[in-house]
Amino acid sequence: MKDEIFDITIVGAGPVGLYATYYSGLRDMKVKLIDALPQLGGQLTALYPEKFIYDVAGFPEILAKELAENLIAQAMQYEPAIFLNEKIIKLESLEDEKIIKLTSEGGNIHFSKTVVLSLGIGAFVPRKLDIPDVKRLEGRGIHYVVKDKSIFRGKNILIVGGGDSAVDWALNLEGIAKHITLIHRRDVFKAHEDSLRKLFNSTVEVKTFYELKRIHGDEHVKGATIFDNRTGEEIYLDVQHILLFLGFLANLEFIQSWGLEIDKNAIKVNSKMETNIPGVYAAGDIVNYPGKLKLISTGFGEAAIAVNNAKNYIEPASKYFPGHSSDFVPKKLKSK
Template sequence: MDHKYDLLIIGGGPVGLFAAYFAGMRNANVAIIESLPQLGGQAAALFPEKIVYDVGGIPAIKAKDLIKQQQQQLSLFPPKIFLQTSAQDIQQDEDGDYTVTTDQGVLHARAIIVAIGTGAFSPRRLAFAYDPQLESAGYLNYFVQDLESYRDQDVVVAGGGDSAIDWALALEPIAHQVTIVHRRDQFRGLESSVSKLEQSTIQIKTPFLITQADQAVGKIQLDLKRVKTNEHEILTTDKLLVNYGFTADSRVLRKWGLTLSGPKIKVDTKMATNRPKIYAIGDAITYPGKLDLLAVGYAEAPIAVTTALQTIYPDKIQPVHSTSLFEH
């Protein structure tokens, strides 16, 4: 992690991704750090199935497909991506550049773009204490890293939203048996996904809550409580995949010495914060007239990147639009 990047983008949401792409077009050496094991911020974590209608040039697109396309776009100028890495501290070095301390080590950069949205996402966990070995040994997961590791396994998916239903449906042809456990009778997913679920071979257990999870000779044993009763059932399975949504934590921001207005970072018209060479964009910021929309964040990204590069490379000619990149 000793390399010094031109730009370190904190936050791999849609706005951070576009900033990385734009910086790549400008030949900058870029890294992104993202607290989750996936990119895409709110769009990927909170509303993957929702159709977005208000991005210029795209009449209608599912949020998850928009993120897929952003990742495709980003692959033209691939930045270094650190997933499951949370920025914790930002210190200015003697030479004016920055060292960012993360929970995985330190990173160095000439300038920083903060694109942390509403804060670092983490999955909402099971609400009871369990042996951490369940996670380290792969019996209990909050994300699917590799669908193949579920092949021919019995899998319990916990949760009732789009993400839980989508994963249950994706696992159905691969796993031996999929069971979905939800604490309400009604699922919160899209009607079309719920219909698919009902027509599938997936076992539906509602209204049940998982109240205990224990290791059981190569398996995980779950205690399921029927909601509003004292009725319990034991379910033993190979893997448990929990999809209870996400929480966002922006408390770390208060340690970064940035001028805030409430939970948001104040920036000027060049996306500059009060600290030299630290810029901020997207839902993390505020200024008069700010809107928390993708289109607005996408517009702030090139402003921040251009300001940052003008500051760290003042002698470099700054192209006005993308085609000028290919003319020089």
């Protein structure tokens, strides 16, 4: 009839997508995992592999790349089909056959009985400052992500931002960098309370109501001028690296034509993680519903809900509640 049809296809191989892949295998579904990036792990590996994560159950702290490795190992137990470097640009519901057709940018076509969209924040680009020399010195002392902490060893660094990324990296780089200055344009931070407590008890120099005005350096960052946005007072800092953590701009334009209902720049779902298209579910930061919390831990629960409902959708006689995982023996252990 058609090319191979899968029970479920997960689009997005970040932490939520990897957990959905594992759970699909646990429910004995034939599963495919697709991602636009060349590696599994999503933002954990692409944006902040060296960052510690503190709010995942069971881990007092864990590096993002290690969490990704654990999730990958968990997902691979059931031998899913993996397709990387595949950006899905079209989703069609073939209602007469109850099949979802997915088309990639390269022209590949995938058929599935159900789909779970775990796209994170969609296509994302970092927010940038509109000041001279930022673009010119990107990659030469200007950073939006940290992939290798060692380049900051013994250096003076400036961190700009007041959210979790800015505060967490200030703490992560303490003891590695020679000196850290963190500036924020106001005195209210968006970071977790515990992180802020640690920040203000650290050696990091925190300056509130300060903003970045000018970057100095020819081939590499050599300094920065910051200013007090209340008085206009300027201060020159001798820094070799500037980390700009101003958030990311989400872009859902690539799914606007799919027929999904969008709410507040996210895919609208109900309590079953169902979208308005039958057989299409969504989970993680890409979704919105009343009371939504954009946390990895929340996304894990949403992934399990989506997959269990997808199983029930294609096999109405199956139980929605799968039983406890302790009742199952993972495939890799059955062979021992």
